[in-house]
Amino acid sequence: MQGDCAACHTAPGGQAFAGGYGLQTPFGTINSTNITPDRETGIGNWTERDFFRAVRHGKRQDGALLYPAMPYNAYVQMSDSDVHDLWxxxxxxAPVHQPAQPNTLGFPYNIRLAMLGWNLLFFKNQGYVPVVAQSAQWNRGRYLVEGAGHCAACHTPKNALGGDTGAYLQGADLLGGHAPEITNDHHLGLGSWSAEQIQSYLKVGSNDKAVAAGAMGEAVEHSTQHLNDADLADIALYLKSLQGSGTQAPAALSAKAPLMQRGAQVYENNCMACHNVHGEGINGMVPAFADNPGMRATGGANLISAVLKGGRAAATEGNITAAGMPSFDWKLNDDDIAAVLTYVRNSWGNAAPGITAAQVAKARTAQPLAAE
Ligand code: HEC
Ligand code: HEC
Ligand code: HEC
Structure with a gap:
């Protein structure tokens, strides 16, 4: 797999791999660089060795340290032959002439040398080490998830300095969104998904429950849809083997609570046409709400963002339709959005803390995660 390079190294509407995509981080904006073979503005006069050093060890050609927004801490696990193929x-x-954009990082993150400390703390400069007790399939799945897939970059929560915490793949807030838990945890993770549902989601961007959009839509479009079936099966096998957070489901709010009744009303008037009468969605196009762990995700930031800004499903070779979710920010007020999301998080088999109007108000002014 191409390790999702295009997702970050292509600006919205820009030429593939020519850089200029701004990654919003809690520390400021970091722009990706031009990695086409242009001699002046790209990596045209790099050697394969320079390329290996950048991708796996986070060093520029001149030896300066790259920011970990470039996920070399995942790619370090990629094998020689995979990085060689990538090179x-x-x-x-085709070379594209496009100079790099300046970054807007605050002190001390604007000093590349500060990354030396970060690397000491969080960068394990080591290739993939197989777990002998596990099967070849399991190890292949783990290799893809941890290396080229860099799934942890989004799905593992970060500490205050942006390093991975120990809550491996247990769901993380991204700016303006949330990457849900993808372990086998039953409440928040993929416990209720079959291996086939995981494979389908990664291959065509949807299954009978969920539809990938936003940052995950990009990961599917640029990267996971190109994996072969055996690799996808190995990823599913590996994710299903992870125990995860062991989160206990809370009791669902009563359908009689005033907030739930208001939510049901908003749902009927605005959402039912697409998400369906019992929240069952439309297979492969509109996500289901019924028994969908994504709906119960901690904080619900994704859901708020989907309703405010709308979105677009991933368009893949296997599912070219890319259905759209309309934006409701002009149509529904904070109370309505809080009510309808509280309702879907506590109906049809779901149970999760409600969403407050204050959370919606805050999200209206938040920075977007990815240019959509
Ligand atoms: C999550 C976003 C992201 C992904 C995915 C990503 N990169 Fe990067 N990459 C960046 C950013 C941001 C920079 C610039 C970092 C800096 O300025 O310190 C960068 C820098 C680089 C550089 C250094 C270029 C230079 O001029 O110094 C190379 C080479 C590179 N990336 C290659 C790749 C390859 C190959 C892949 C896929 C295997 C990839 N990147 C995937 C974000 C990403
Ligand atoms: C750039 C950030 C990013 C990367 C990299 C990423 N994901 Fe995601 N992922 C997300 C976000 C955000 C969502 C929620 C998407 C939505 O609700 O439409 C998500 C959703 C998912 C879901 C659906 C979970 C649910 O409960 O609905 C699965 C499964 C998943 N990702 C697996 C993976 C795997 C496997 C990888 C690595 C190959 C990966 N992701 C890499 C951001 C990312
Ligand atoms: C015109 C059809 C349509 C209508 C009307 C609609 N949606 Fe959607 N919705 C979609 C599609 C298609 C997606 C998948 C693409 C995406 O996530 O952006 C989606 C995605 C979502 C998501 C994100 C799911 C996830 O996995 O993260 C939420 C939350 C959501 N809709 C809530 C609502 C609510 C609440 C309403 C009513 C206020 C509503 N939708 C009305 C079509 C629709």
Whole structure:
């Protein structure tokens, strides 16, 4: 797999791999660089060795340290032959002339040398070490998840300095969104998903319950849809083997509570046409709310963002339709949005803390996670 390079190294509407995509981090905006073979503004005069050092060890050609927004801490696990294939592929691209954009990082993050400390703390400079007690399939799945897939970059919560915490793949807030838990945890993770449902989600961007959009839509479009079935099966096998957070489901709010009744009303008037009478969605196009762990995700930031800004499902070779979710920020007030989301988080088999009007108000002014 191409390790999702295009997702970050392509600006919205820009030329593939020519950089200029701004990654919003809690420390400021970091712009990706031009990695086409242009000699002046890209990596045209790099050697394969320079490329290996950048991708796996986070060093620029001049030896300066790259910011970990470039996920070398995941790619360090990629095998020599996979990085070699990637290099051959990158060399085959047409050069694009496009100089890098400046970053807008605050002190001390604007000093590249500060990354030395970060690397000491959080960067394990080591290739993939197989777990002998596990099968070849399981190890292949883990290799893809931890290396080229860099799934932890979004799905593992970060500490105050942006390093991974120990809550591996247990769900993390991204700016303006949330990447849900993807372990086998039953309440918040993929416990209720079959291996086939996971494979389908990664291959075509949807299954009978969920539809990938936003940052995950990009990961599917640029990266996971290109994996072969055996690799996808191995990823599913690996994710299903992870025990996860062991989160206990709370009791669902009563359908008679005033907030729930208001939510039901808003739902009927605005959402039912697409998400369906019992929250069952439309297979492969509109996500279900019924028994969908994504709906119960901690904080619900994704859900708020989907309703405010709308969104677009991933368009893949296997599912070219890419259905759209309309934006409701002009149509529904904070109380309505809080009510309808509280309602879907506590109906049809779901149970999760409600969403407050204050959370919605805050999200209206938040920075977007990815240019959509
Ligand atoms: C999550 C976003 C993200 C992904 C995914 C990503 N990169 Fe990067 N990459 C960046 C950012 C941001 C920078 C610039 C970092 C800096 O300025 O310190 C960068 C820098 C680089 C550089 C250094 C370029 C230079 O001029 O110094 C190379 C080479 C590179 N990336 C290659 C890749 C390859 C190959 C892949 C896929 C295997 C990839 N990147 C995937 C964000 C990303
Ligand atoms: C750039 C950030 C990012 C990366 C990288 C990423 N994800 Fe995601 N993922 C997300 C977000 C955000 C969502 C929620 C998407 C939505 O609700 O439409 C998500 C959702 C998912 C879901 C659906 C979970 C649910 O309960 O609905 C699965 C499964 C998943 N990701 C697996 C993966 C795997 C496997 C990888 C690595 C190959 C990966 N993701 C890499 C951000 C990311
Ligand atoms: C015109 C059809 C349509 C209508 C009307 C609609 N939606 Fe959606 N919705 C979609 C589609 C398609 C998606 C998948 C794409 C995406 O996530 O952006 C989606 C996604 C979502 C998501 C994100 C799911 C996830 O997995 O993260 C939420 C939350 C949501 N809708 C809530 C609502 C609510 C609440 C309403 C009513 C106020 C509503 N939708 C009305 C079509 C619709």
């Amino acid at each position: 051959a592929y990158m060399r085959s691209l």
